[in-house]
Amino acid sequence: MIEEQSQPQGFMHWLRESVTVKLVFIGFLVLILLIPSVLIQNLIQERSTRQDDTEKQVSDQYSGSQLVQGPVLVIPYKTQVKENVASGKEVTKEVIKNIFILPNELNYNANVSPDVLHRGIFEVVVYNSAIKVSGNFTRADLNLLSITPDQLMPEKARMLFSISDLKGLKTNPQFKVAGQVATAEPAFGDNVFANGLQVAVNLTGMMDKAIPFDFNLELNGSQELSFLHLGKTTDVTVKGNWGSPSFSGRYLPDIRKIDPKTNTFEAKWRMLYYNRPFPQQWADDYSLIANSKKTDDATFGVKLRLPVDQYQKTMRSSKYAILIIMLTFISLFLTEMISKQRIHVFNYVLIGAAMIVYYTLLLSFSEQIGFTFAYLIASAATVILVAAFLRSLIKSMRSTGLFAFILSLFYAFIYIIIQLEDLALLVGSVALFLIIATLMYFSRKINWDRH
Structure with missing residues (x-):
């Protein structure tokens, strides 16, 4: 009877003291903590989506990203077409079609004044810009289009241009074309550009000459200002008081000067028509420039x-959550073995919970004070909490101090990885190698055959 009672007691003792059982439990707990880690990432994504929705809402109310397109010169011409009527006879009919000519020289000179609007805890960058557009058109090569000069109707010519969000236009553009001054009006009935504007010009007697033009745009927008490469030679200069611009589109600027100290930048592009996806002239096809693929290939800005995008950095931090939890548990386990003071499995659960709550602290603080200070506060709070809890369990100041130092190194390591880009893989691999080597060194002191 005594032997029967001692066997369950012996089994329970082995279950409590077994290193193998403890390691299996730690591995199981790490896997369980994957669930709240995924939920935390979903929360970060939800907050990031809310920020995007706020940016879209503010852009809709203020003005969206702006794409400046054009101008394009449109010249009507008369041509004869043959049609079959109901009686079966073939009749000749005169119709009006259009020639489209792109600028020979196209110059954009933009000064941008950004501002930051606040909507709750979110911030959206908007801007006011003054853009001078100038250039010239040269005569069309009518032979390539199989058109004769007497077919042209230069007195009914017009110039088309577009901006992507007309709500941002603050003044009515005044065009100067070949000595004529005209006011832009909405362009209805064609689809050369979305949100098109046009000016009517009389080019009688000017078809063999260069036709200069210039106009000014006072334009509001948000987050991005782009241009469409339409000139045979396109020159763009953009200046502004913003210390951290980025450049988008297929073409990077030839010259860029960014001065974070004065919070200013200047960028210049010069592009030739060789890599432009549009011909210099064509007839009849309204939809050629409206082709989204070609437009994307010719857009830059x-x-x-x-x-700083705190959500992106917080998401990157959360992806290392399981690594931090696993290394923390291994360090805690080694501390337990070396100090020979048992830590109950429930205490592992509580410490794991603190590791997860860390990311909600990081997310909530980063929305208020920025990622760097939020990371410092969340890391310090978690290290202090876990170290104080461990101190109450093992009663060893030395072991507790060492564990707190190791945990601090883990968080510092993750922060460095997040800040790095090109060297992130190299630094991360070397650091993990050193961590494993350190764990190997301390694990030598454990008698694995004892339990």
Whole structure:
């Protein structure tokens, strides 16, 4: 009877003291903590989506990202077409079609004044810009289009241009074309550009000459200002008081000067028509420039986004959650073995919970004070909490101090990895190698055959 009672007691003692059982439990707990880790990442994504929705809402109310397109010169011409009527006879009918000519020289000179609007805890970059557009058109090569000069109707010519969000237009553009001054009006009935504007010009007697033009745009927008490469030679200069611009599109600027100290930038592009996806002239086809693939290939500009995206960095931090939890548990286990003071499995659960709550602290603080200070506060709070809890369990100041130092190194390591880009893989691999080597060194002191 005594032997029967001692066997269950012996089994329970082995279950409590077995290193193998403890390691299996730690591994199981790490897997269980994957669930709240995924939920935390979903929360971060939800907050990031809310920020995007806020940016879209503010852009809809203020003005969206702006794409400046054009101008394009449109010249009507008369041509004869043959049609079959109901009686079966073939009749000749005169119709009006159009020639489309792109600029020979196209110059954009933009000064951008950004501002930051606040909507709750979210921030959205908007801007006011003054853009001078100038250039010239040269005569069309009518032979390539199989058109004769007497077919042209230069007195009914017009110039088309577009901006992507007309709500941002603050003044009515005044065009100067070949000595004529005209006011832009909405362009209805064609689809050369979305949100098109046009000016009517009389080019009688000017078809063999260069036709100069210039106009000014006072334009509001948000986050991005882009241009469409339409000139045979396109020159663009953009200046602004923003210390952290990025450049978008297929073409990077030839010259860029960014001065974070004065919070200013200047960028210049010069592009030739060899890599432009549009011909210099064509007839009849309204939809050629409206082709989204070609438009994307010819669009370039500057983005004025906020320099720090706390959601992106918090998400990157959360992806290392399981690594931090696993290394923390291994360090805690080694501390337990070396100090020979048992830590109950429930205490592992509580410490794991603190590791997860860390990311909600990081997310909530980063929305208020920025990622760097939020990371410092969340890391310090977690290290202090876990170290104080461990101190109450093992009663060893030396072991507790060593564990707190190791945990601090883990958080510092993750922060460095997040800040790095090109060297992140190299630094991360070397650091993990050193961590494993350190764990190997301390694990030598454990008698694995004892339990």
